[in-house]
Amino acid sequence: MGMRLTVDQFRQTALFLLDKVVETGCVDKALAAEIRAATLADDPEQVAIEAQRGRIEQLKKQCGKQGDCADCKQLLTVADYLVRKSVWAVGGDGWAYDIGYGGLDHVLASGKKVNVLVLDTEVYSNTGGQMSKSTPRAAVAKFAAAGKQAPKKDLGLLAMVYGSIYVAKVAMGANASQAVKAFAEAEAYTGPSLIIAYSHCINHGFNLTTGYEEQKKAVASGHWPLYRFDPRLKEQGKNPLQLDSKPPTIEFSEYAYNEDRYKSLKQSKPEVAAELMKLANRDAVERYVLMEQLAGLKCGQCQPGAAEPSPETKE
Ligand SMILES: Cc1ncc(C[n+]2csc(CCOP(=O)(O)OP(=O)(O)O)c2C)c(N)n1
Structure with a gap:
């Protein structure tokens, strides 16, 4: 957040100085106008960035020739922020x-262009x-030696309900192109974005060379539904939520019991493990079904105020 505010402030300073160096005749007016337009356009296209870098090089050359202009000297220190x-x-x-x-909630609610x-x-x-x-529920971790009792918090859903945040859940091993799409869309979105990426880890207790296989299973069980929530789709009358993974084809336990974090409880406390795993299986299905229902809403129901009140709620 601090970084975003700093970058924006430097950009404002550079725009201010750009006007001044045009006034003093140190920099070509047409070049400055092009730079200003491209800076404010906030265009995500790489090609536009390359073109702007070229213009900034020209700007630096013109400023560099003006040895005694204080504004030119100062602009040289912040020109790259354009x-x-x-x-x-x-x-x-x-x-x-x-x-x-x-803090994360504060950043996401700020409306600033910060990607998380x-x-x-x-x-x-x-x-x-x-x-x-x-x-997740049923996993063993430090402070949850007898298996975690509560279900996993749904961070993506919490961010999604703001309606103005780009949110995606990705798993490289399950769908790499969906992950790349999510990064490109998050980057292009002019507001805040949140990407939650499944990350296999040594603490999960399995041979990490098969990490991508494990990611596929996490998705196939419904535990890790892949989706992209793009607020821009609302303007096109579309549901902003796109579900990118299929309904569960395996039980959560089939995925989980590949990993020591779940397996160890089955060995030490089989009854407790069985009970928790029953709930964890349900958590995974419920998680997928909820996303499916949200993604299936008609666009009219996605826009506040757009839906007609039902006869029961109409007075
Ligand atoms: C406010 C605060 N409390 C505690 C720590 C100590 N700390 C350093 S790394 C870490 C673990 C962070 O875990 P996670 O965010 O899941 O990242 P991971 O290690 O899994 O990449 C903690 C608690 C910290 N850096 N800051």
């Missing part, structure tokens, strides 16, 4: 779902595998 800058915040689930959730990538390992990995709010 090229569109992408700001990404990258963090884990412990940060995003738990200890940093208040959550590498979701479903535990605090760096400090040795403690449970986070992202840890």
Whole structure:
């Protein structure tokens, strides 16, 4: 967030100085006008960025020739901020779902163009595998030695209900092209974005060379539905939520029991594990079905005020 505000402030300063150096005749008026238009267009196209970089090079050359112009000297220090800058915040689930959730929510609600990538390992990995709010039910983690009792928090859904945030859930191993699409769309969106990426981790307790296979199973069980929520689709009268994965084809337990974080409880406390796994199987199906229902809403129901009140609610 701080980075976004800093970049925007430098850009404003550069635009201010650009006017001044045109006034003093140090910089070509037409070049400055082109630079200003491209800076404010906020165009995500790479080609536009390349063209703008070229213009900034010309600007720097013209400013560099004016040895005694203080505004030219100052503009040289901030001229690069006239090229569109992408700001990404990258963090884990412990940060995003738990200890940093208040701050994350603040950034997402700001409306600023900040992209957030959550590498979701479903535990605090760096400090040795403690449970986070992202840890699924039935998984064993530090502080959840007898299996986590509560279901996984749905961070994507919480962000989605703002209606103005680009949200995507991705799993590279299950669908790489969906993940690439999500990154490109998040980058192009002019407001905040949140991408939650399934991230297999040594704390899960399986041979990580098969990580992508495991990601496929997480998606196939419904535990990790792939979707993209793009607020821009509302303007086209479309449902902003697109579900990118198919209904579950395997049980959650078939995926989970490949991993020690679930398997160890089955070995130490089989009854407890069976009970929790029953609930975890249900969590995965319910999670998918909820996303399916939301993605299936007609566009009229997606736009506040657009839907006709039902006869029961009409007075
Ligand atoms: C406010 C705060 N509390 C505690 C820590 C100590 N800390 C450093 S890394 C870490 C684990 C973070 O876990 P997660 O966000 O899931 O990222 P991962 O390690 O899984 O990549 C913690 C608790 C911290 N850096 N900041």
